[in-house]
Amino acid sequence: MEDLIQRAAEDLIKARYRIALTGAGISTESGIPDFRGPDGIWTKNPEAEMKAYELYNQFKADPKGYWEERLDPQGSISRLFSILGVIGEAQPNPGHHALAELEKMGILNCIITQNVDGLHQKAGSKNVIEYHGGINKFRCMVCNRRFGKDELNLEKIKMEGKLPPYCQCGGVIKDDGVFFGEPIPSDVLGRSQKEAWKCDLMLICGTSAVVYPFASLPEMANPATTIIEINAEPTPLTGRISDYLIQGKTGEILPKIAERVKKI
Numbered sequence: 085m086e087d088l089i090q091r092a093a094e095d096l097i098k099a100r101y102r103i104a105l106t107g108a109g110i111s112t113e114s115g116i117p118d119f120r121g122p123d124g125i126w127t128k129n130p131e132a133e134m135k136a137y138e139l140y141n142q143f144k145a146d147p148k149g150y151w152e153e154r155l156d157p158q159g160s161i162s163r164l165f166s167i168l169g170v171i172g173e174a175q176p177n178p179g180h181h182a183l184a185e186l187e188k189m190g191i192l193n194c195i196i197t198q199n200v201d202g203l204h205q206k207a208g209s210k211n212v213i214e215y216h217g218g219i220n221k222f223r224c225m226v227c228n229r230r231f232g233k234d235e236l237n238l239e240k241i242k243m244e245g246k247l248p249p250y251c252q253c254g255g256v257i258k259d260d261g262v263f264f265g266e267p268i269p270s271d272v273l274g275r276s277q278k279e280a281w282k283c284d285l286m287l288i289c290g291t292s293a294v295v296y297p298f299a300s301l302p303e304m305a306n307p308a309t310t311i312i313e314i315n316a317e318p319t320p321l322t323g324r325i326s327d328y329l330i331q332g333k334t335g336e337i338l339p340k341i342a343e344r345v346k347k348i
């Protein structure tokens with residue numbers, strides 16, 4: 085393990101443009117369960133996963149009905165969102181802080197995360213692409229404009245019988261989080277692909293790499309790109325797309341890598 089940590093630090097120094105791809109695994113040490121691990125949200129709540137797969141079609145078919153159910157505290161959508169409720173109180177862990185530090189050192193150029201928890205930004209990372217959107221945000225389905233929680237008074241809109249909420253452009257507004265089956269917003273997709281093509285080193289941290297199109301980012305990287313996985317278990321990328329896997333906890337391994345980079 086120590087050799088691989090030293091190798092990763094040297095590879096980071098040698099590289100020219102380095103990005104990190106992260107998933108739910110980097111936030112488990114912050115108390116947020118992942119999805120498909122032994123204590124994963126979907127592993128523990130298969131019915132919630134079923135509901136999550138239905139959401140986008142439900143929204144498309146009847147945005148008004150979707151929002152009425154979404155704002156009903158007893159509704160199944162609220163129950164699903166409540167499972168994600170732990171996110172609100174969570175704080176970044178040493179894994180998030182190590183990536184923020186690598187950015188501050190001018191080593192890490194960008195983070196593309198599947199996580200909606202905002203913990204990279206809380207840790208101080210600046211250049212973060214939220215591939216699956218962010219909690220506490222809303223998005224226009226036409227112009228992609230994002231709205232903060234305090235920019236949209238949903239209860240007032242509901243009271244006035246004006247659901248679903250609309251953007252000035254006339255587009256319907258939805259939670260910013262990307263639902264299963266929903267296309268990745270074009271601005272996010274474009275930026276992410278550019279970063280994947282541009283980099284010559286990719287750190288992949290805490291993801292099972294089974295959800296597409298995110299899992300295609302390592303596949304579209306330049307063949308000369310060094311791809312390093314840091315994960316508790318091997319993934320479909322291991323030995324196929326990635327150059328090596330450092331198997332273990334991101335909250336323990338990433339700080340060690342940052343320390344080594346500082347020493348080199």
Ligand code: APR
Nearest residue numbers: 107108109112118119120198290291292295315316333334
């Ligand atoms: N350190 C390293 N790896 C970890 C840690 C940890 N502390 N904790 C868990 N892991 C690993 C698990 O072993 C698993 O391989 O992280 C991976 C998490 O995988 P998933 O639960 O599938 O999460 P993720 O890959 O982010 O899921 C992708 O699926 O459900 C959707 O939209 C949701 O963004 C999510 C997407």
